[in-house]
Amino acid sequence: xxxxxxxxxxxxxxxxxxxxxxxxxxxxxxxxxxxxxxxxxxxxxxxxxxxxxxxxxxxxxxxxxxxxxxxxxxxxxxxxxxxxxxxxxxxxxxxxxxxxxxxxxxxxxxxxxxxxxxxxxxxxxxxxxxxxxxxxxxxxxxxxxxxxxxxxxxxxxxxxxxxxxxxxxxxxxxxxxxxxxxxxxxxxxxxxxxxxxxxxxxxxxxxxxxxxxxxxxxxxxxxxxxxxxxxxxxxxxxxxxxxxxxxxxxxxxxxxxxxxxxxxxxxxxxxxxxxxxxxxxxxxxxxxxxxxxxxxxxxxxxxxxxxxxxxxxxxxxxxxxxxxxxxxxxxxxxxxxxxxxxxxxxxxxxxxxxxxxxxxxxxxxxxxxxxxxxxxxxxxxxxxxxxxxxxxxxxxxxxxxxxxxxxxxxxxxxxxxxxxxxxxxxxxxxxxxxxxxxxxxxxxxxxxxxxxxxxxxxxxxxxxxxxxxxxxxxxxxxxxxxxxxxxxxxxxxxxxxxx
Amino acid sequence: xxxxxxxxxxxxxxxxxxxxxxxxxxxxxxxxxxxxxxxxxxxxxxxxxxxxxxxxxxxxxxxxxxxxxxxxxxxxxxxxxxxxxxxxxxxxxxxxxxxxxxxxxxxxxxxxxxxxxxxxxxxxxxxxxxxxxxxxxxxxxxxxxxx
Amino acid sequence: xxxxxxxxxxxxxxxxxxxxxxxxxxxxxxxxxxxxxxxxxxxxxxxxxxxxxxxxxxxxxxxxxxxxxxxxxxxxxxxxxxxxxxxxxxxxxxxxxxxxxxxxxxxxxxxxxxxxxxxxxxxxxxxxxxxxxxxxxxxxxxxxxxxxxxxxxxxxxxxxxxxxxxxxxxxxxxxxxxxxxxxxxxxxxxxxxxxxxxxxxxxxxxxxxxxxxxxxxxxxxxxxxxxxxxxxxxxxxxxxxxxxxxxxxxxxxxxxxxxxxxxxxxxxxxxxxxxxxxxxxxxxxxxxxxxxxxxxxxxxxxxxxxxxxxxxxxxxxxxxxxxxxx
Numbered sequence: 018x019x020x021x022x023x024x025x026x027x028x029x030x031x032x033x034x035x036x037x038x039x040x041x042x043x044x045x046x047x048x049x050x051x052x053x054x055x056x057x058x059x060x061x062x063x064x065x066x067x068x069x070x071x072x073x074x075x076x077x078x079x080x081x082x083x084x085x086x087x088x089x090x091x092x093x094x095x096x097x098x099x100x101x102x103x104x105x106x107x108x109x110x111x112x113x114x115x116x117x118x119x120x121x122x123x124x125x126x127x128x129x130x131x132x133x134x135x136x137x138x139x140x141x142x143x144x145x146x147x148x149x150x151x152x153x154x155x156x157x158x159x160x161x162x163x164x165x166x167x168x169x170x171x172x173x174x175x176x177x178x179x180x181x182x183x184x185x186x187x188x189x190x191x192x193x194x195x196x197x198x199x200x201x202x203x204x205x206x207x208x209x210x211x212x213x214x215x216x217x218x219x220x221x222x223x224x225x226x227x228x229x230x231x232x233x234x235x236x237x238x239x240x241x242x243x244x245x246x247x248x249x250x251x252x253x254x255x256x257x258x259x260x261x262x263x264x265x266x267x268x269x270x271x272x273x274x275x276x277x278x279x280x281x282x283x284x285x286x287x288x289x290x291x292x293x294x295x296x297x298x299x300x301x302x303x304x305x306x307x308x309x310x311x312x313x314x315x316x317x318x319x320x321x322x323x324x325x326x327x328x329x330x331x332x333x334x335x336x337x338x339x340x341x342x343x344x345x346x347x348x349x350x351x352x353x354x355x356x357x358x359x360x361x362x363x364x365x366x367x368x369x370x371x372x373x374x375x376x377x378x379x380x381x382x383x384x385x386x387x388x389x390x391x392x393x394x395x396x397x398x399x400x401x402x403x404x405x406x407x408x409x410x411x412x413x414x415x416x417x418x419x420x421x422x423x424x425x426x427x428x429x430x431x432x433x434x435x436x437x438x439x440x441x442x443x444x445x446x447x448x449x450x451x452x453x454x455x456x457x458x459x460x461x462x463x464x465x466x467x468x469x470x471x472x473x474x475x476x477x478x479x480x481x482x483x484x485x486x487x488x489x490x491x492x493x494x495x496x497x498x499x500x501x502x503x504x505x506x507x508x509x510x511x512x513x514x515x516x
Numbered sequence: 517x518x519x520x521x522x523x524x525x526x527x528x529x530x531x532x533x534x535x536x537x538x539x540x541x542x543x544x545x546x547x548x549x550x551x552x553x554x555x556x557x558x559x560x561x562x563x564x565x566x567x568x569x570x571x572x573x574x575x576x577x578x579x580x581x582x583x584x585x586x587x588x589x590x591x592x593x594x595x596x597x598x599x600x601x602x603x604x605x606x607x608x609x610x611x612x613x614x615x616x617x618x619x620x621x622x623x624x625x626x627x628x629x630x631x632x633x634x635x636x637x638x639x640x641x642x643x644x645x646x647x648x649x650x651x652x653x654x655x656x657x658x659x660x661x662x663x
Numbered sequence: 664x665x666x667x668x669x670x671x672x673x674x675x676x677x678x679x680x681x682x683x684x685x686x687x688x689x690x691x692x693x694x695x696x697x698x699x700x701x702x703x704x705x706x707x708x709x710x711x712x713x714x715x716x717x718x719x720x721x722x723x724x725x726x727x728x729x730x731x732x733x734x735x736x737x738x739x740x741x742x743x744x745x746x747x748x749x750x751x752x753x754x755x756x757x758x759x760x761x762x763x764x765x766x767x768x769x770x771x772x773x774x775x776x777x778x779x780x781x782x783x784x785x786x787x788x789x790x791x792x793x794x795x796x797x798x799x800x801x802x803x804x805x806x807x808x809x810x811x812x813x814x815x816x817x818x819x820x821x822x823x824x825x826x827x828x829x830x831x832x833x834x835x836x837x838x839x840x841x842x843x844x845x846x847x848x849x850x851x852x853x854x855x856x857x858x859x860x861x862x863x864x865x866x867x868x869x870x871x872x873x874x875x876x877x878x879x880x881x882x883x884x885x886x887x888x889x890x891x892x893x894x895x896x897x898x899x900x901x902x903x904x905x906x907x908x909x910x911x912x913x914x915x916x917x918x919x920x921x922x923x924x925x926x927x928x929x930x931x932x933x934x935x936x937x938x939x940x941x942x943x944x945x946x947x948x949x950x951x952x953x954x955x956x957x958x959x960x961x962x963x964x965x966x967x968x969x970x971x972x973x974x975x976x977x978x979x980x981x982x983x984x985x986x987x988x989x
Contacts, residue, residue, distance in 0.1 A: 053650065063708065063730070067716040157881065160862030161846075184576070185525075188532045188569045191562050195539050198562070202544070202555035209544040209555050215741075215772075219732060233597060236624075240593035344702065347852060351709045354871055354952050407635070410621045411643045413597070417604050417620070418651045425658055425729055430605035434598050441594055445587050446531070447524050461849070464558045469846050473818055473862065476551030656727055658696055 020147055027146075027373030031381055036076055040378050043080035044385045047087020048393075051103050052095060053419060057224070058088035058104075059344045060422070066352055074356040075371045079378040081349045082332065086379065089288055089328040090134050090386045093321055097126045098401055099412065101231040105223055105458055106288035106324035108451055109296040111231065112178065113309060113316030120312050124256035124398045129266055129314060130321040131390040132258075137274040137322035138383030141329035144278050146376050149333045159283050161469035162480050166487035167283075168463045170494040171290050175452035177297040177498075180310060186452045189443075193453040196221055197460020216428035223458055225429045228416040229436020230443075230450045236409045237441055256394060262314045269299050269319035277326030287331050288324040293455060295323035301497060310449075329379055336364060336372060521579040523586050529573025536566030600624040612660040613652065617644050690750055690928050691724040697753045697918075700739025700760055702732045706869060706952065710785060710916045711755035713948060717939040718932075728755075736760030737771070744778035748921040750928035754779065758914040759826045762968055766975035767825050767984055775972055780924045781965040783936040784917040786949050787957040789889025790831055790867040791899070793882040797861035803886050803905045806865075807839055814842040820863040822851035827914050830978060831867045831888060835910055837982040858882055869914075870895045870953030888912045895953045915957055915971075917964060933960045 030036060050061045062081050069077030092104030097114035110130065117126040159167075176186040199210045200220030211217040258266075273295040280291035299319040300309045309316050335346045358368060365372045400408070420429045443450050474480035481487045520526045540563035548554030600623025607616035621640045651657045697715055701707045708730065715726040731739035740760045746752035765775050773779070794800045800809050810817050821828040824847045836843050846863050848854040851872045857863040859881035866873075870893050876882035877896075887899050890911055902910040918936055920929060939945055940958050949956060959967055978984070 059702075063712075063728075066709070067712050070713075070716060157856065157860035160857065160860055184569060184573055185528055188528065188566065188573070191566045191569065192532070192535055195535065195559060195562050195566075198559050207544055207555040209559065210539075210542060212542075215738065218738065233601065237594050237597050238589065240597065241590040347850075348708075351706075351952075354709075356951070358951075406625070407639060410624055410639050411646065413601065413624055414604075414617060414620065414643045414647055415650075417601060417608075418647055418657070421605075421608065421659075422651065422657050424731060426731075427605040427608055430601060430608075434601045434605070437598055437601070438594070441589065442531070445589060446527050447587065448528065465847075465849070467558065468553050469848075469857075471550055471553065472844055472846050475815070476549070478550065656694075658727075658729060 023369070023373050024146060024377060026370065027375075027377030028381075030075060030370050030374030031079065031377040035073075036079055036374065036378065037381070039072070039076040039080040040083050040382050041385055043083020044087040044382050044389060047084040047089075048091040048386065048389060050084065051088035051091025053103070053415060058085050059348065061088075062345055062348045066348065069352050069356070074353065074358055074368075075374045077352055077356070078349060078371065078375050079382075081352060082375060082379065083382045083385075085345050085349075086138070086325065086328045086382065087386055089324055090131075090383075090390065092324075093130045093134075093317075094127065094397060097123060097130065097317070098397055099232065100235050101412075101416075102227050102454075104288075106292045106320075106328075108227075108289070108454055109178065109293040109320045110317055112296065112449070112451060113311070113313050116310065116312035117314070117317065118401065122262075122312065123401055124394055125258040125262055126314070126317050127394040127397060128256060128391065129258050129262060129318050131387055131394070133266065133270045133273070133318035133322040134325040135383055135387040136270050137277060137326040138329055138386075139380065140274045141278050141281070141326040142376070142380040142383065145330060145333055145336075145379070146373075149337050149376075158486070160484075161466040161473060162484040162487040163490070164462060165466040165470055166481055166484075166490040166494075167290070168459050168466070170490050171294060171459065172452075172456060172463070173494050173498060174294060174297040175455055177300055178293065178451050179449040181448055185448055189448060189450070189452040190456040193456025194460045194463065196226075196453075197457040198464065214428070216424070216426060219424065220461070221432055221457060222420075222423045222429060223454070224423055225420045225432040226436050226454055226457055228420050229433040229438075230440040230454055232412055232416050233433065233437030234440030234444055234450075236413065237437065238444060239405055239409070256398065258314075266314055266318040269295075269315040270322045272298060273319040273322035274326045277323035277328075278330045280323075281327030281330030282333050288327040289455075289458065291327040292320035292324040293451075295319040297497075301500075325383075329383075332375075332379070336375065518578045518580065520577055520583060521581050522577040523584050524577075525573050526577035527586060529570045529575075529577060532566045532570030532573060534570075536563045536570055539563035539566065596623050596626050608659065612662045613647060614644060614662050617647065690931060691722055693724070693751060695724060695726045695751050695753060696729050697726055697755050698739050698743050699728055699730050699755050700732060700736035701757070702730060706788075706871070706954075707736075707755065707757045707916060709952065710949075710954070713945070714755070714785065714918070714936060714939055717942065718935050721935055721938055722931075737764060737768075740779075741772045743919065743921055744773040746921045748780070748924040750920060750924055750932070752921065753782070753932070754919040755916070756919065757916055758971065761917075761919075762971040763827050763830060763975050764825055766972055767830070767979045776965050776969055778922055779919040780922055780929050781961060781968065782918040782920055782929055783933045783961075784915055784957045784959040784964045784967065785936060785940065786954040787889075787913040787915045788869050788954045789887045789893055789901075789913055790827060791870050791873045791884050791893070791896070792832075792865060792867055792886040792888070793855065793858060793873045793877065793884050794865040795858045795861050795863070796881055796883050798864060800885070801883065803900070806885055807841070810839070810841040810843060815844065817841070817843045817864040818846050819843055820846045820848055820854035820857045820866045822854050822868060823847055823849060827912070828854070828867045830975065830982075830984065831910070831912060832865075833982055833984060834978045835907075838907060838909060855882065871951075874953065891955075893953060894950050894955070912974075913957075915967075916954075917957075917959075917968075929961065 046061060047058065050058055061084055089104060089106060092107035093110040093114065095101045095103045096107040096110040097118050100111050100115040102108045102111055114126050172190050175190060176183045179186060199217055201208050201218045208218045276295045277291040281287055296316055296319055299315045300306050303315060335350060417430050420433050421427065423429050440450060470480050481491065539559055543560055544555040546554040547556040547560055600620040603623060604616045604620040607619060618640060621636065621643060625636045648661060652659055652661065697711055699708050699711045711728055715728050718726045731742055736756060736759050740754060740756060743752055743754035761775055765771050794806060800806045819832045829845060851868045854866050855868055855873055855876055858866045859876045873882060873884060874895060877884050884896055884899055886905055887893050887901050888910060889901055890913055892899060892901055918932065940956050946956060
């Protein structure tokens with residue numbers, strides 16, 4: 018079998034002591050970066066580029082890839098522990114991961130998310146290894162109309178994420194979209210809603226918003242309650258997922274992996290979108306959607322497996338076609354080019370050792386991450402056991418410096434502070450900020466693809482319905498929404514009329 | 517008599533109306549056409565959408581019956597924590613990390629009283645050390661430790 | 664905490680290896696920041712990192728890259744223009760914010776050439792005209808014929824409004840009398856993907872960006888804007904060879920300092936960049952990125968930029984192109 022022979026060659030490359038070391042370095046740095054707020058994988062990979070000039074091409078790509086999926090892997094840690102998403106893909110993990118931690122199941126949530134990530138990583142690895150060449154052409158399939166439809170689907174589905182009702186979530190989405198519209202208009206170069214601040218011309222960064230809406234809000238809320246917060250008790254039993262939690266995680270992991278593997282192939286969508294579509298799906302098909310938002314394990318493992326699967330299949334367009342699926346990939350492509358390797362379909366035939374070596378290293382890297390993360394859980398949970406008033410000054414300090422590091426400018430810290438106030442206002446009104454933050458991130462993609470679609474269709478707004486793929490996605494969205502609403506009413510009725 | 521029954525819904529509606537109004541009032545120009553949208557086109561759609569949603573929310577919050585209330589939070593911690601963060605942002609470039617952090621730690625620790633001064637001092641030194649190591653030594657942010 | 668410590672130690676080692684021990688020298692006696700006005704990973708950032716790495720070694724002081732993106736590179740350039748002219752804040756920029764944007768944007772916070780001291784150019788590159796292979800267009804002649812036969816049908820994607828990738832085809836449309844619409848993207852990569860997928864008709868991007876798609880056969884390269892043919896595609900005709908020398912345009916990367924930076928420092932930096940260009944390893948690295956070395960210093964570089972700026976100003980006037988004001 019050709020695949021086996023290729024994989025054997027790949028593992029021979031990836032298992033050399035030197036490459037193992039690069040893989041370990043990538044995974045560890047990725048984990049650190051994923052846990053620290055502010056410093057993202059993109060910045061880290063860019064900083065390490067000059068180092069790769071003096072490294073072999075395979076080794077450098079193995080290391081940089083490790084940082085990328087390692088950061089994705091670890092992004093959920095702070096979501097679960099502090100209700101603070103480290104990466105965009107971890108926003109939805111907050112919804113159920115943090116309630117689990119509050120119930121004293123932080124250890125179990127962390128362990129299950131690590132296991133889910135690993136399981137998804139294994140499947141996605143197999144998909145990349147066996148189907149990469151066949152799947153690569155899907156990446157070109159999506160044009161502006163299809164992207165627009167996908168993002169609309171994602172935004173409408175946020176109403177499933179929380180229990181706040183359609184009116185509230187749509188409103189929050191629109192506020193998020195408006196906040197996302199702040200900055201330079203891509204088409205004309207005009208600045209929008211900048212209120213005279215040049216620094217706003219680059220728009221609002223996810224990290225600043227996440228720090229404000231999550232970290233600062235959480236800390237303010239803690240400080241305003243008179244009771245001393247119940248410290249999460251540390252117990253060894255809390256570290257191990259119960260048999261029940263394991264059993265109910267299996268199907269969500271499989272579904273999440275499927276969604277993530279598929280969406281990861283399309284450039285631009287990737288981990289974040291698939292993580293919250295996976296969450297919405299889990300909640301949609303759960304027998305009892307009421308449990309979601311209160312610490313349902315399915316709401317942690319589903320999105321986590323989706324995000325990690327997508328992070329791995331995200332490499333398909335890059336390795337097979339030379340299409341960077343995101344900013345981090347674009348930098349890795351640059352690193353390859355500096356090494357004299359022309360990215361594209363020829364990589365597989367001209368540099369098979371590189372191609373298969375990197376793929377094999379992804380599985381090894383995922384195994385390393387599992388081994389690395391499981392013992393860390395004890396450390397994290399013990400840290401949570403510290404009094405919160407000792408924990409929060411370092412959290413604020415790290416968050417502020419992380420925010421500062423985005424543009425090396427104080428202005429982003431002011432944005433974080435403003436978002437902290439907004440977070441408190443939303444908290445008082447009882448709204449969950451998840452739809453808002455997702456909309457902020459998706460706004461540029463939504464608007465630009467909307468505008469591009471209409472330029473390309475010469476102004477025909479029916480383009481989204483005449484294009485078969487986008488029509489399919491929109492119809493699917495409506496069906497899911499109607500079905501979910503009907504079902505929820507049904508469930509609520511069932512709960513209200515117990516025998 | 518009609519009155520606000522669902523206070524949460526009412527205030528949400530008010531927020532949507534307010535933001536929608538600001539969005540339309542400060543609308544970036546020109547709006548453009550469907551084939552050649554200007555910077556104002558998309559925000560205009562969003563602003564109008566928010567006005568509609570906000571108005572519906574406010575109307576739905578009215579009714580007869582007992583009035584529900586929104587959660588109340590004490591304002592002091594908000595003031596000290598947001599204040600601490602803003603002070604940090606103001607000081608970090610001119611005064612360096614050490615001083616900016618000092619002001620921030622004092623401010624944020626003040627938000628939660630009953631903290632022993634020695635505990636605050638220990639927290640300050642630990643945070644300063646960690647931040648220096650991670651952000652100045654490792655990631656080489658262009659920051660000074662002292663002024 | 665142990666694992667976290669290891670993680671930090673690993674990245675510490677990685678970073679330390681980039682910053683060799685400092686030697687006693689008059690300039691530079693402390694860390695030098697090079698501002699890159701774009702996000703990490705683009706051509707500007709990559710070339711900056713190549714040079715910063717080499718300068719750190721040759722000058723015995725670390726040169727670090729600081730990305731300050733925003734407003735089509737205007738923010739970062741403005742930051743350097745206002746910085747203290749002591750040689751410790753430098754700019755590494757592409758042509759976009761230096762000679763293209765000032766030509767099309769009515770209100771700019773800095774002026775070229777007065778706000779900057781010109782240290783050295785580094786490399787140049789042409790834009791490749793790449794057409795979707797879904798279209799029945801094999802060469803430039805067919806391209807023009809097709810565009811004339813189907814007015815309004817061709818849509819070109821660009822790496823951003825007001826940049827070279829936008830103005831170049833807009834000018835071409837004017838010169839050739841073609842009717843085409845502009846579809847802006849936020850960087851060059853997605854602009855080419857849209858063409859490769861057949862969603863847009865053609866685009867003008869740097870050789871290294873279009874290369875994978877040309878190899879895959881999804882994009883057809885039909886012309887280069889360069890003065891000379893590009894090393895990546897020696898068979899590809901230049902626009903001048905195709906009868907349109909007025910469309911010839913080479914874009915460039917280079918280093919700048921704030922105006923009034925001491926002449927000795929500028930000269931020392933210029934010597935440093937020149938040494939990088941003379942390094943036998945450099946041409947290969949550049950070539951793999953589709954870049955050609957461009958070795959101009961001081962006044963020569965300044966004259967080159969001013970000429971380019973004047974050309975874009977004339978073009979903007981000719982096609983009545985303006986980005987609306989803030």
